[in-house]
Amino acid sequence: MKVCPRCGRTDEEVPFIGFFCRDCYLKEHQLVHVPKSLKIRYCPRCERIYTDRWHEFSLEALSEWLRKKIKTDMEGAQISFSFPEVSEDGISFLYVARGVVEGVPVELKGEGQIKVEKQLCPRCARESGGYYEAIIQVRGADVQRMADLIAHSVEKEPDKFAFVSKVVYRREGIDLYVGSRKAADRVAKRFEKRYGAKLVRSHTLVTEKNGKRLYRLTVALHFPE
Ligand SMILES: [Zn+2]
Ligand SMILES: [Zn+2]
Structure with missing residues (x-):
């Protein structure tokens, strides 16, 4: 016969888990x-x-x-x-x-x-004004598929403005306008690594507000053939 060291009840009265009755076991273990x-x-x-x-x-x-x-x-x-x-x-x-x-x-x-x-979902963000902090220029091989994958990755990032607010088709490739600079940067770096793409970053000064400079980031990703 087992006796629970905490409450003194026996295994004839209550089910046991190990040395303790079930109730005492559950109090001790999360x-x-x-x-x-x-x-x-x-x-x-x-x-x-x-x-x-x-x-x-x-x-x-x-x-x-x-x-x-x-x-x-x-x-x-x-x-x-x-x-x-x-x-x-x-x-x-x-x-x-x-x-x-x-x-x-x-x-x-x-x-x-x-x-x-x-947080605005990507669809609503797109429909509600086209805010962006960064542009990802998708170039090289397989641009449509790559642009889709990149847009999907951006939308999985945790930032509030991690959405694609505009997609522009150009003769050279596809431009994705991204709400968050950080999200764009992170995703671009991931694609550079994963697909051996060539990455070029550049910043353009947009405004100067209270001595704080606001830059817009452009990342060009060139995917090899
Ligand atoms: Zn007990
Ligand atoms: Zn929505």
Whole structure:
């Protein structure tokens, strides 16, 4: 017979996990790991959210996204969610996680918060005025495919203005107008490495505001044949 060293109950009264009864084991071990800060991007213009792509908001989509963020140390874990509060200012959720630990079924409840980060999605950004800080000039072989891949990569960057606001087709290639200079720079460097492209960066002074100079970045990426 096992006796729980914390509460004194025996394995005839309650199921045990290891040396402890289930209740005491669960007090000692954190089996569900909810990230401290959870943020989801939300486009206030079209009301879509970004999980692994931009799509219509729904509680099912939100649950699926959360399920990927929350880790558990249970076998066959199943997590279900409810959302007592959903607004543009934040989302609160309750979860029930069921699974098995060392052959013993367990059920855990908890709660969490999701921050809502308002950001124009690429489609809305494109439609709402064409703001840009950088131009990526796609040149050389396979420009259409490369431009598509680059645009897709830009839109996956975390910056607020990581979108392509305009696409211009030229005889020499395709110009992508990008909302964030940093995002454009990072993506261009990645493509330089991955595809052996030749990269040329240049800056043009746009304005001088309160002694602060604002530059626009142009990166030319030339893909080899
Ligand atoms: Zn106990
Ligand atoms: Zn949108």
